[in-house]
Amino acid sequence: SNSPAALWSWWWRLLTAHYCAWNLGQVIRGLLKRQSNEWRHHGSPRKTVVRRTPTNVKVMVIVAYDCDGVILTHAVPQGQNVNAQYFRHFLKNNLRPALRRKHPHFLQNPPIILQDNARVHTAHPITDLYHHWGWEVLFHPPHSPDLSPCDYDLIPKMKEPLRDVRFRTVPDILQALGRSIRTINRRGAATGIQRLPHRWQRVVDNAGDYIEGL
Numbered sequence: 001s002n003s004p005a006a007l008w009s010w011w012w013r014l015l016t017a018h019y020c021a022w023n024l025g026q027v028i029r030g031l032l033k034r035q036s037n038e039w040r041h042h043g044s045p046r047k048t049v050v051r052r053t054p055t056n057v058k059v060m061v062i063v064a065y066d067c068d069g070v071i072l073t074h075a076v077p078q079g080q081n082v083n084a085q086y087f088r089h090f091l092k093n094n095l096r097p098a099l100r101r102k103h104p105h106f107l108q109n110p111p112i113i114l115q116d117n118a119r120v121h122t123a124h125p126i127t128d129l130y131h132h133w134g135w136e137v138l139f140h141p142p143h144s145p146d147l148s149p150c151d152y153d154l155i156p157k158m159k160e161p162l163r164d165v166r167f168r169t170v171p172d173i174l175q176a177l178g179r180s181i182r183t184i185n186r187r188g189a190a191t192g193i194q195r196l197p198h199r200w201q202r203v204v205d206n207a208g209d210y211i212e213g214l
Contacts, residue, residue, distance in 0.1 A: 014138070014193050015071075015111035017064040017095065018150035019082060020158070022173050023057070059173045064095055065154060066111070067193045069185040072098040075174055084123035091129060112136045114193075116148070147199060153192025157184055 060076040074094050076082060099106045110133060115121045117139050130137055145151035161180045167173045184190050 010112065011193055011197060012067050013106075013109060013112045014114050014196070015064065015066045015099075015106075016114040016149055016193070017062055017090075018148070018155070019076075020061045020063055020150075020155055022059045022061075022162075022167075022177075057170065059170050061174075061177065062090060062094075063150065063154065063158075063181075064098070065150075065190055065193075066103070068103070069188065069190045070154070070181045071095075071102055073177065073181060078170070082120060084120050084125050087120050088125045088129055091126070096133070110134045110136065112138050114138050114140060114149070114196075116140055116144075147196070147203065149192030149196055152199075153195065154184075154190055157189055 057078070060080075060082065062072075062074040062076065062082070063070060064072045064074075072095060074090060076086075080086060099111070113130065113135055115137065120126070121137075121139075127137070140147045158177065158180050161183070162173075162176055165176065167176070
């Protein structure tokens with residue numbers, strides 16, 4: 001049963017994977033402005049003036065977590081689209097091996113994948129793989145951040161320490177993200193899945209309407 005009451009009995013099997021994206025914002029190149037104003041003797045080489053160059057570089061990370069915290073973060077290569085083929089590769093070569101190492105109980109009690117019905121999640125290569133492994137799938141309604149643990153819990157906690165930080169390089173973002181996740185796991189702060197039954201019940205009580213500030 002998918003009722004909120006029944007969910008309490010198997011929420012510990014829930015596993016979700018979500019895509020997160022960050023922009024580098026502005027990359028600072030050259031020297032500081034105060035250095036460009038220094039006196040120079042005749043014939044000295046011209047110093048580079050600082051330029052703040054906007055960039056469209058985006059860092060995409062797939063984060064997988066369950067009721068015990070973040071299991072895995074996977075950086076998607078630059079320019080790679082997360083299509084069904086790539087997501088299947090991630091499941092086989094990244095997520096499943098991580099579950100074997102960190103959560104071997106999933107070998108006896110296969111996880112329940114909580115995800116939306118985006119095309120990449122419902123493609124035949126993905127659903128066939130889940131069926132082959134004996135994994136169940138639980139879809140939450142599309143465009144429902146109030147029912148997605150990553151949206152209402154994990155991602156805001158991941159981004160909080162990174163707020164107002166200007167990153168120069170992709171490794172800078174990944175290192176900061178790694179520190180943020182380690183802190184979340186150490187503090188046991190990833191509680192979104194545990195709170196999901198309560199949220200489901202609130203939505204049911206509200207006749208399915210979105211609840212602001214839930």
